[in-house]
Amino acid sequence: MSATLTIAEPAATVFAVLADPAAHAAIDGTGWVREPVEQAPLTAVGQIFRMDMHHSGHPDGDYQVVNKVAVLDAPRAIGWLTGSARGDGEVEYGGWIWRYDLTPRGPAGTEVTLTYDWSGVPRFVRERGIRFPPFGPAHLIDSLHHLADLAHRVSV
Template sequence: MTDNQKITVTRTIEAPAQSVFNVLTNPAEHVKLDGSGFIRSVDHGDRIQKVGQVFTMNMEGEHMGGEYQTDNHVTGYVDDKLVAWQTAPAGTEPKGWEWMYELDAKGPNETEVTLTYDWSKVTDKELLKKVHFPLVQEHALEESLQKLSELAAS
């Protein structure tokens, strides 16, 4: 579902919520999950364990003129249920866009995962002129959930 300030996709994954959560909370796995093609590698980042952590990713995209880094500030964390972060150019504070994964166990080996890409809190007028949201399209989020499904089930 897409509205003018966020995109939400949902998929049922044949894996326990804990397995899905273990993939999502390991920044080193994010390159394997990325449906956008922007993530190249993790620069630094321990397993996500609490709100307030920051992990840095090496990225590449024409929208930023090539290679760049992002700092991802963890904004939501509930064991086996939720992980979320706001992204910012490395060394800066978040500008208002957020990635959120919500997990709902549907049984011992099935988890409904909802991925939301939300830019509703972006208020920087200069940034809004430069970056045309959504930077990542709905089909890329669906691809990320497909990749998550494959990783969590393995």
């Protein structure tokens, strides 16, 4: 599932917002993302960053996800796999990825496509009763509008 929006800011500005985990709660169109556990900017494929989350339908309500940067091509693309830490400390990724592709549109515009790809979700995860996607397309476009607002505030 994907959504696209042209943001009236340069790609470098938009990318900088996406690479800042502290901005993710404000970008999130679902309202589930709360706070980053680590504040470091995303700078390399393989980098791990954790986010505190809340969802009333989650068994714990409050929980934490472990994200692993899977794509980082500044300022053109950034994406991460989402998973959770098991009791033994190992991370189990669920098979979905969040990816933003940025295409410059003139000197001060960027077309941003946000993709939520759950094609790698294994059968045993789907059998836990988790519906994919767990939200509708409106959440993606909401996220892109939030990203546009943040990018504009950063550039002012």
